[in-house]
Amino acid sequence: MPVMSELTDVVIEDDRWTEMGLEVLAERAARQALSVAGIDVGTREICIMACDDARIAELNADFRRKDQATNVLSWPAYHLTPQTAGQIPDDGGDSFGDIAIAYETCVREALEQNIPPKDHVTHLIIHGCLHLLGYDHESDTDADIMESLEIKALAQLGVPNPY
Numbered sequence: 001m002p003v004m005s006e007l008t009d010v011v012i013e014d015d016r017w018t019e020m021g022l023e024v025l026a027e028r029a030a031r032q033a034l035s036v037a038g039i040d041v042g043t044r045e046i047c048i049m050a051c052d053d054a055r056i057a058e059l060n061a062d063f064r065r066k067d068q069a070t071n072v073l074s075w076p077a078y079h080l081t082p083q084t085a086g087q088i089p090d091d092g093g094d095s096f097g098d099i100a101i102a103y104e105t106c107v108r109e110a111l112e113q114n115i116p117p118k119d120h121v122t123h124l125i126i127h128g129c130l131h132l133l134g135y136d137h138e139s140d141t142d143a144d145i146m147e148s149l150e151i152k153a154l155a156q157l158g159v160p161n162p163y
Contacts, residue, residue, distance in 0.1 A: 007031055009047045014103050017050035020118060029122045032153040033129035034096075037086050044093060046129060049100040056102035071105045072124040074098065080134025082142040088133070097132040101125070119159045126153045 008026045012018055026048050034041055049055075053069035061067045063075070076097040078088060088096070101124060110120035130146055137143035151161050 007034070007041050007045055009045050011047065011049045013049060013051040013055060016103050020121065022048075022050050022121070025118060025122055026125050028157060029125035029153075030129050032157055033126040033149075034133070036149050036153045036156070037130065037133050037135075039086060039088060039133060044088075044096050046096045046132065047098045048125070048128075049098065051100055051102055053102045053104040056100055056105070059100055069102055069105050071102060071109060072128045073100045074128040074131040076132045076134065078134070082134060082136055082139075082145070085130075085134035085145075096129070099125070099128040099132070101128070113162070115160075115162065119154075120162070122157060122159055123150065123154060123162050126150050 006027060008023070008030050010017075010023045010026050012022070030046050030048075031041065056073060057067065057069040059073055060070050063073065074097060077093060077095045078097075080087060101121065106121050106124060107117050110117040113120065127146075127150060130149055135142070135146040135149065137146050147163055151163065154161065
């Protein structure tokens with residue numbers, strides 16, 4: 001039986017993520033996101049920085065000019081659009097891109113929505129991975145496509161539809 005290489009490289013900046021078991025959760029969520037999008041993992045990886053609100057607020061200000069915390073950010077390795085979503089070039093690249101996720105915001109949102117934090121984080125990792133593949137939610141049509149992939153991936157992991 002072939003040994004599966006890890007898709008995710010999780011960098012823990014906030015120890016509370018370790019208590020949540022983020023490494024295992026992120027690997028399962030990322031694999032499922034790529035699977036529903038029809039993407040072969042191959043040897044590429046996704047780096048996930050597990051941080052706190054203060055760190056993600058800095059990143060959000062630096063990269064999006066929004067001076068506030070957010071739940072998840074992603075930086076795709078390839079410039080894809082909704083029209084080219086999932087069309088990963090076979091260029092020998094070793095990364096799909098990077099994701100940052102903020103502990104306090106994720107837990108607060110989960111509590112506000114009355115859902116388990118692990119389910120919400122699973123959703124956000126899937127969401128971030130789909131952004132790495134070129135999916136977005138800027139138009140209603142694009143949002144419907146992205147949300148349907150999220151719902152499908154979550155259902156296959158036993159997580160209820162968050163929408």
